[in-house]
Amino acid sequence: MSSTEQESSTQTMLQGHIELHNHLYGYLKSMALRCAVDLGIPTAIQRRGGAATISDLIADTMIHPAKLPHLRRLMRLLSVSGIFSAHEPSLANEADDSAGDIVYKLTPVSRLLVVDRDPCNMTSLVHLVVQPAMLTTFFSLDAYFRDENTSSTGLFEMAHGVTPWEMTKTDSTCNKALNDACVADSIFLMEIALKEGGDIFRGLSSLVDVGGGHGGAAMAIAKAFPHIKCTVLDLPHVISQAPTDGTVCFVAGDMFENIPPADAVLLKHVLHCWGVDDCIKILRQCKKAIPARGDGGKVILINPVVGYGVPQDNDVIKETQVLADMHIMAIGGSEREEHEWKYIFLEAGFSGYQIMPILGLMSIIEVYP
Numbered sequence: 088m089s090s091t092e093q094e095s096s097t098q099t100m101l102q103g104h105i106e107l108h109n110h111l112y113g114y115l116k117s118m119a120l121r122c123a124v125d126l127g128i129p130t131a132i133q134r135r136g137g138a139a140t141i142s143d144l145i146a147d148t149m150i151h152p153a154k155l156p157h158l159r160r161l162m163r164l165l166s167v168s169g170i171f172s173a174h175e176p177s178l179a180n181e182a183d184d185s186a187g188d189i190v191y192k193l194t195p196v197s198r199l200l201v202v203d204r205d206p207c208n209m210t211s212l213v214h215l216v217v218q219p220a221m222l223t224t225f226f227s228l229d230a231y232f233r234d235e236n237t238s239s240t241g242l243f244e245m246a247h248g249v250t251p252w253e254m255t256k257t258d259s260t261c262n263k264a265l266n267d268a269c270v271a272d273s274i275f276l277m278e279i280a281l282k283e284g285g286d287i288f289r290g291l292s293s294l295v296d297v298g299g300g301h302g303g304a305a306m307a308i309a310k311a312f313p314h315i316k317c318t319v320l321d322l323p324h325v326i327s328q329a330p331t332d333g334t335v336c337f338v339a340g341d342m343f344e345n346i347p348p349a350d351a352v353l354l355k356h357v358l359h360c361w362g363v364d365d366c367i368k369i370l371r372q373c374k375k376a377i378p379a380r381g382d383g384g385k386v387i388l389i390n391p392v393v394g395y396g397v398p399q400d401n402d403v404i405k406e407t408q409v410l411a412d413m414h415i416m417a418i419g420g421s422e423r424e425e426h427e428w429k430y431i432f433l434e435a436g437f438s439g440y441q442i443m444p445i446l447g448l449m450s451i452i453e454v455y456p
C-alpha cells in the first residue's frame with residue numbers, strides 16, 4: 088500500500104471510529120438533559136438573567152460542591168450538544184471571584200425547559216424530558232450530583248452497588264461481554280498503535296499487559312515482535328476464562344498488590360477507569376516491576392488524552408470527546424488532560440513522559456521511571 092493510501096485508510100478509520108463512539112455514547116445525551124432539568128439548571132440560568140457560571144449553578148441548586156468537576160463535564164456535554172451555549176469569561180469579570188469561569192447561557196432548546204413560578208406556564212416542555220429516563224433502567228443522574236458521598240464512586244457503583252469489576256466477578260454474562268468487547272477494541276486499536284507508534288516496543292525483551300483482559304493487545308504485540316515475552320495480568324475470574332493458545336502467558340493477580348517484573352508495563356484503557364489516588368497506587372506498583380530509566384524501563388499507556396490528537400474544530404469530534412468523558416465518569420474514572428496525567432506520573436515517582444497521538448481521541452504515553 089502506498090503511503091498516501093495508508094494515510095487515507097487511517098483517516099477513514101478515524102472518521103468511522105469517532106462516529107461509532109458518538110452513537111455508542113449517545114444515550115448519555117438524554118440522561119444528561121434529564122439531569123439538567125431535574126437539577127433545575129435552565130431555570131437557575133434564567134433567574135441569573137440568562138447567564139451563569141459553574142459557581143453560580145452550585146450556589147443556586149442543590150448540587151454538592153464536591154461535584155464541581157462533574158458539573159463542568161455535564162455542562163461541557165450539554166453545550167457541545169446545543170442545550171446551553173458556553174462563553175469565555177469577559178474582561179469585566181476579572182475583578183470578581185468568578186474570573187476565569189466559563190459563562191453558560193440559555194439556547195432556544197434550554198429556554199423551553201425553564202420553569203417559572205406559574206404552574207400553568209405552558210411554554211415549558213420540561214415534562215417531555217422526563218420520558219427518556221422513565222424508559223431506561225438507569226437511575227436519576229441528578230441524585231449523584233446532590234450526594235457528597237458518591238464523589239469517589241462512579242455512577243455505575245451508585246446504580247448497582249458494586250464496581251464494574253466486582254460485577255464481572257459474580258455475573259458471568261457481564262464478564263464475557265466485557266472481555267469480548269476489550270478484545271475487539273484491542274484488535275482494532277493495536278493495529279493502528281503498532282502502525283503509528285510500533286517503535287516504542289523495539290528493544291524490549293519482555294512486557295506485562297496489566298489489566299490486559301483476554302490478551303487482545305498482548306497477542307498483537309507478540310505477533311509483531313515475536314521475541315518479546317508477553318504476559319497478561321488480570322483478576323482471577325477474567326484469567327480463568329482466557330484463551331490458552333500459548334502466544335502469551337496469563338497470570339491471575341491484583342495490580343494494586345503485585346505486578347510481575349518485565350522491561351515494560353502496558354496499561355491500555357485501564358487508568359482512565361480509576362480516580363487519581365488509585366492511578367498513583369497502580370503506577371507505583373508498575374515502577375517496582377520495571378528496570379530503571381537508563382536500563383530501558385518504561386510504562387506504556389494507551390488511552391485518550393483530552394485536547395490531544397485529532398483537530399478539535401469538528402463538532403462530531405468535540406461531542407464524542409465529552410461523551411467519552413461522561414461515559415468514563417459513569418464507570419468511576421475520568422478522561423484527563425495532559426496536566427492531570429503529568430501530576431499523576433510525578434506523584435507516582437516517574438521522571439518524565441512523552442505523548443504520541445495515534446487515532447482520534449487515543450494517544451500512546453510513554454512514562455519513564
Ligand SMILES: C[S@@+](CC[C@H](N)C(=O)[O-])C[C@H]1O[C@@H](n2cnc3c(N)ncnc32)[C@H](O)[C@@H]1O
Nearest residue numbers: 252269273298299300321322325341342355356
Ligand atoms: C477497561 S478493561 C481494559 C482491558 C484491556 N486492557 C483493553 O484495553 O482491552 C479494564 C481491565 O482491568 C481489569 N482489572 C480491574 N481491576 C483489576 C485489578 N485490581 N488487577 C488487575 N486487573 C484489574 C479488569 O478485569 C479489566 O480486564
